[in-house]
Amino acid sequence: MKAVQYREIGKGPEVVEIDTPEPGPGQIRLKVTAAGLCHSDWFLMDLPEEQYTYGLPLTLGHEGAGVVDKLGDGVEGLKVGDPYAIYGPWGCGRCHACAQGAENYCPYAAELGITPPGLGAPGAMAEYVIVDDPRHLVPLGDLDPVETVSLTDAGLTPYHAIVSAREKLYPGGVAVVIGVGGLGHVGVQILRAISQVTVIAVDVSEEKLELATEVGAHHTVVSGPGAADSIRELTNGLGASAVFDFVGVQPTIDLAREVAAINSFIHIVGIGGGILPTGFFSTPMGAAVRAPYWGTRGELIEVLDLARTGSVGVHVERYDLDQAVEAYRKLHHGEVRGRAVVVP
Template sequence: MRAVRVHEYEQKPVLEEVPDPVVTGPLDVLVEIDAAGVCRTDLHIVEGQWQDKSGVQLPYVIGHENAGTVREVGPAVSGTAPGDRVILHPLVTCGLCLACRSGDDVHCENSTFPGINTDGGMAELMLTNARSVVRLDEGLEPADVAALADAGLTAYHAVRKAVPLLPAGTHVVLIGAGGLGHIGLQSLLAMTPAEITVIDRSQRALDLAAELGAHHTVLADRSQVDSALDITGGRGAHVVLDFVGEGGTESEGVAMTRDAGSYFVIGYGGHVDIPTIDVISREINVIGNLVGSYTDLVELMALTAQGKVSLRTRRYSLDEALDALADLDAGRIPGGRAILVP
């Protein structure tokens, strides 16, 4: 099969022929990839940011936002069959550790993460297991939902955690209305009555946010903190969701958080540096967010089937994978996601 593999950090990935993955375990599921999302994490992988955390042996296939059609299953698989159209939870989990048994499969003690620490889905085929497979409702196409497997799932997971903090009369600031942010915005609108301010450096992304239903939009032109404070009556937001997490949004997000409020870190690459006396005297919360659970993905697919969440996408062929990565890196995909369609 053809696959996009990283051979060396700080070097472009390579599209090449590699052996097909093979079903060997009782719960294995082999999926023909119909769509693979292109994520900023893929850029971070190429840059080497995940080298120490993943421990992956190069070369390997990237791609962790995957949907497609089941081709073959192991002998113990009963919940899906060849021909099913599916979206894949990004983690392959064991189901036996305490975290899995508690429903916190994101922190499975024995998980693998295709596209991060083992071969992923920027390829024609990918091997996963039955615990990762969510069958798609009629009317949902793999290319329309693939990026929800990570970007959407991560955004939804953060919003799901924020929901109890956002009853009627509260305000939430969303930093970054791109690939994750525009999904987070739709999730907020579907699940909370909060007033929503969206901040982005791209006017096109802000126009999309307004079209989707954001109550306020603010251009990141170095006056965004003041603008957000003005909108919130000088007090800041009850919740700030930072879908960027670098380039200064870390300090800006904290500055836009009201006393006793919560700053959610979703994007990454930067550093959160807050004097401890400010954490205590302002009684603010800093909340980390990883990808969501299998249950989160099922819930997100339900919202998607109801038409409450949708992706804005730009499609590329597998042959154009390096172009897709370059376009993402250069900011040429504002307010949406790049999708590889093998």
């Protein structure tokens, strides 16, 4: 089968021919109907050799959807041909966090060698993908897999970050969304769907700010000198009750600190490598700083339900497998509006 793999440190993705995988006991093989590209893929492909721990060759794609193609021994309750989205952050399935569906915070996954598809395990950027357990499949129903697949990360990750800050999303409150690309433009929609806060979108790209306005942002601010002053003016000098940084580089983290209100939440979602020192003389009084990761199985179900109502959607650019390398190039250079999806 065709697959998009990272095969050599520093050389980026390649389209290759590999053997079609067979499901083992308890596993499921999906015929992939859609796979999403993510900046996290480039994060790991940009790592130097001494920091890269994901194994080679690595089939990319931690956002995946498909139809059941073949069942391993012992799998019950699934039918060949049924469509599913893949829940990506796999855990041990037995600990306290996993029992709550929060496998994204499983404390034992690393020591047990359990890794997400596309981030250690073979991912969905291929014609077929193996899913390790039925609990990691969420029914798609009549949702379009191409329009929906990005929600497994680009929807789930902002949803988790936002619902974790729900107490700060009160009427009259203000939420600042820094970075309105793949995750951020979905975050704007989630905020509008589940709260009554005023949403301020921030980005360096005028095109992405136009997209933020299209999907519901009340105000937009160009990131850079003067951005903090503009946001303070929009909040009557008080700052934002919640700040969501979907970039995570040092300048955006510094901006998040500057515009956060007293007793606010700052959630750093992007993995740009910036650091926010916290303490009495750094962050506002009472402000809480978190770095949320991905989301729970239950939250993925809720995100897909929001998609069914039309409250949340992803702006998608479609590519086939042979175009995947070009899609990754465009993603790397900030040329994707919304989210890129490969359709085998």
